[in-house]
Amino acid sequence: MIEVKKALEITAASSSITVVKKVPIEKALGCVLAETIYAPIAMPPFRQSAMDGFAFIHSERHQFDVVGILQAGDHSDIKLKENQAIRIFTGAYVPKNADTVVMQEDVMVNGDSILIAKKPDQFANVRNKGEQINEEDVVFEANTLITPAAIGFLACLGITEVSIYKKPKVAILVTGNELVERGKKLSEGKIYESNSVMLQAALQTIGIKKTKVYTVKDNLKATQKALKTILQKNDVVLISGGISVGDYDFVKEALLANGVEELFYKINQKPGKPMFFGSKKDTLVFALPGNPASSLTNFYIYVYPAIRNRMGFSDTHLPKIVRKLNTDIENKTGKTLFLKALYDETHVTILEGQASSMLNSFAIANGLVIIDHDVQKMNKEDQVTVLPIG
Amino acid sequence: MIEVKKALEITAASSSITVVKKVPIEKALGCVLAETIYAPIAMPPFRQSAMDGFAFIHSERHQFDVVGILQAGDHSDIKLKENQAIRIFTGAYVPKNADTVVMQEDVMVNGDSILIAKKPDQFANVRNKGEQINEEDVVFEANTLITPAAIGFLACLGITEVSIYKKPKVAILVTGNELVERGKKLSEGKIYESNSVMLQAALQTIGIKKTKVYTVKDNLKATQKALKTILQKNDVVLISGGISVGDYDFVKEALLANGVEELFYKINQKPGKPMFFGSKKDTLVFALPGNPASSLTNFYIYVYPAIRNRMGFSDTHLPKIVRKLNTDIENKTGKTLFLKALYDETHVTILEGQASSMLNSFAIANGLVIIDHDVQKMNKEDQVTVLPIG
Incomplete structure (x- = not known):
């Protein structure tokens, strides 16, 4: 088991590989430029x-x-x-x-x-001709984020394509015999599968529009076989469930059998402790906890910055803001806490329902409060770090 | 000519019509719920x-x-x-x-x-059964924003569809004889058309993924004919150019001839003064200035909140933050200024190149500073309102 800080160092180091791709400017919104762009014409092109x-x-x-x-x-x-x-x-x-x-x-x-x-x-x-920019002048340095205004500026210079850092291809593998597809009848002991659509939505918020979802039963052979194909075809693999120490959690074994190198397993945090992170060549594997709130927490903390790293962002993490606590907080767990919270201009309120299986507080939260593992108590009005979530 | 405040009141009043639509939950990200959702099952559904x-x-x-x-x-x-x-x-x-x-x-x-x-x-x-939520309990009140966590929670309750406020169908009409398509040769006197792709990108940032672009020459008949179809088929029409007082600006005449009611024309602001806003039945028409920076400014100030209003958001405008000025600002224009700026945690710097035709400063800006028309001077370290832009 490792600390959050160490886990973040490892995911950051492993996710810095970038792939460059030429795309039409209308597909480049939210991407990071992989080349310096020079003006092919002056703007204005005449007086x-x-x-x-x-x-x-x-x-x-x-x-x-x-x-x-x-x-x-x-x-x-x-x-x-x-x-x-x-x-x-x-x-x-x-x-x-x-x-x-x-x-x-x-x-x-x-x-x-x-x-x-x-x-x-x-x-x-x-x-005057060239009042905005002269021919051959730098339009944008490499590593510039492409905004709507940047697209407008590229377009007015007649630029049709730019090289950007490619968005990774992401797949989701869902494991669990207890899971039933939405729309079907739920028999006793079963629950509806919800992590895949939640993770797809979370990926959409960072520009990963299409994510293929695979489903597999809790069984080593099936998991191993499914992973073989998935690892070949994708840059980032998110696995939901099957990663705790239960006898039926085959994911880790199936990953190792497929040649995935373990980079860490289990993090000293709550929720989200049972997570595996590994890689095979340039493909990153995040085996996320099956509990929905843990899964989404670890998406925001680990997957989000890794994907943004791949996309060439320099600021990969969720932005950090500081707010004053509306209540005291005790942390007797010795773990780093990520708490669903609602913040306003000055303060932050920790929400009820922090259990790792519970999504309702997450659904109304606008931020995650971080309490470090070595902090036992924080008092009302103390300043605390909040990660805004969308 | 009206003041910015009045223009915002008028656009807000006209854009409050909403249309409800049932969508699969996986299509509901970033939408606002138009119904209160009750739990069809308890969660967990068993102990x-x-x-x-x-x-x-x-x-x-x-x-x-x-x-x-x-x-x-x-x-x-x-x-x-x-x-x-x-x-x-x-x-x-x-x-x-x-x-x-x-x-x-x-x-x-x-x-x-x-x-x-x-x-x-x-x-x-x-x-316990129902520890998160009991059958028939309220899952989400109407008007809740659908986040990834909300999608996860709906999914785990087996909910497949929800009623949301429909995203408006938006079209862009580009006018101007001087405009040449990207990829073609630019002859003397012509410029590349850039507003359509810029506005499409800006629309994408608020979840409007597909926007049809129409192009028309500066000529009354053609403009009038194009607008007839466009007005019938869309909820929001953005027109680029053709709306100043020049003899060749046919847009306003063509709109009135198509039965569009003028709600205002020209705003006491810089950039972005020559703008027409009107409506025909439930369709809103924003005839934006042709200058790229003016066009994008008015998108953020007027179109953005109008579309979010249609989508049922309660906070329709760009969020406002307050920062300290890094320099003095004079405003001798008597107009409200929207200045391209770069802000950090505490301060904001007004960028060079504020001319309405210039997009380069916009492309590197992360905010617009608002200086009210009746403010003649602000000093370094004065607090000023900034609208963060993406």
């Missing part, structure tokens, strides 16, 4: 009007003949004379020798001529 | 062992004959005698007259009999 108005050559003059019109998207080789202006719209190409745009609100129009009532400074309302 | 160990009838006795075995998923009608125990595993059915489970670590096994070294209290390690 643009920043206003609806008139373009002209700045001088003492106030009166101009309007000699044409330039809508956004148009292009013209016109060379304006000193007494000439051209009607122009936001985003439109500014003719080569024009240097200034006056907004239409500051102009009086009389047939084909205009009188500028309030003359702007020279160069006003003209966006 | 369960909380440990791997032995079940027995609590008495003064320490020695027992082991008369059978109960694995998780098994069921037995056995009636234990006072001197009998049964081998039992975590999650397994506890025989009717057994009242206590001793964990295996506290037992010495000798052939078919056991000696309990450390006897637990009566009722120890037995989870």
Whole structure:
């Protein structure tokens, strides 16, 4: 049995392998760039009007003949004379020798001529070529997170694909003779299988949209056989149940028989103690406890950062915030506690129902409070670490 | 032109219509429950062992004959005698007259009999039927947000479907003769179309996975015709560009011709002033500015809460946090400013490049700082409101 801190070190060290993949920018949201991106064009790609108005050559003059019109998207080789202006719209190409745009609100129009009532400074309302970025300049450094705005910026530069750190392919293996599929009748002694759909949802929150679920009975041969295929086809394998010391918990044996190296087994924490972590080549295996609340706790504490590590994130863990306790807490277990809790702007309340089998408190919690194994007592108003969960 | 506050009141009032839809629980992540859910079964559905160990009838006795075995998923009608125990595993059915489970670590096994070294209290390690929830009890009140844990809890109760507030069907209409599709050659005067993919990504962050994009040239007839279909088929329509006062901005005219009621046009803010908001029956129309940064700002400020309102969220807006300014800020515009910014635990830095056409600062920003229209100056270390963005 190891401490939480050590377990986190081991999972972090094992999950740092990344695979680079080229994807269309519309598939890159929430991914981390694996390359530095350089601008293929300047932005703006030409001198643009920043206003609806008139373009002209700045001088003492106030009166101009309007000699044409330039809508956004148009292009013209016109060379304006000193007494000439051209009607122009936001985003439109500014003719080569024009240097200034006056907004239409500051102009009086009389047939084909205009009188500028309030003359702007020279160069006003003209966006220079490359004002945002010049050709060949760095758009984003490698390791930048791709946000909607980043996608917009890549798109406006005409970039269609980027290299990102690939999301791992994740599978879930559910074990347990007691488990019945939803929608079927529950006979005495059985319960509905719920961990797979819960873990799938948790994976969705970090961008892993599709996760194949395998089910196997509590039996060594079947478990071993199922794992063989699953280990070959996936980067991360989550196993639900079958990992405590019970005579019918075949998972560990089946993993070792498949050549999975044990990196740790059992963590000094509550809930979530019976967990196995191992690897086979680059595939990570998390055998999570069967109890739903333990399973989800360990997902957030161990699986979440491992997957984000694989995806190239530098901040892999759930963010940590600090809140004041609304009640005293005793920890006589000698274990690190992860407590379902509700926090607000300043304080945090530990919820009722912390048993590892109970999901109801988890469902209404917005955070997990961490109490370290060597902390025996915390008092009301003491500051405590909270991990916000979605 | 109206103030931001008023614009937010109008969009909130118009977006409160909700539609209820039944979905499988695996599709309900991030949705809000439209019904109160009652438990169809108790959880646990029977008395369960909380440990791997032995079940027995609590008495003064320490020695027992082991008369059978109960694995998780098994069921037995056995009636234990006072001197009998049964081998039992975590999650397994506890025989009717057994009242206590001793964990295996506290037992010495000798052939078919056991000696309990450390006897637990009566009722120890037995989870009672309905300990988590009883049949017919409330699982979740209506308006609960469905998290991974909530999905797990629904699943363990055998619930397959829930009624949620339906995500609106959203379409994007892109206007502008100057726009060229990514991957094609850019001729002088043209720019790459980027708002649609950016808005699609922003919509994905609030769970709107699929958004159809329509493109139309700057021409009244084409815009009017495209909008007719789009308005019929969607709950929310985002239009990009064509909404300033330029002679070629046909969007507003085309909307009015299609029977869209104008609810406001132009907001006293920077960036993002030229925006039209209207509705036709239950369909909302946001005609956003064509400038990318303005468009995305107004997405976060107006579209985001409107869609979350439709989805039944009570907290519709981006969360607000308070940080201290790293620099002085002047606001001579008389407009409400939304400034791209980077915040940390305590402070916030306003980024360079706030022009409405510029996306680069947006791409690296993690928040928008709000400066109200009637605030002319804020000093370094003053507290300011920040909206975290993803």
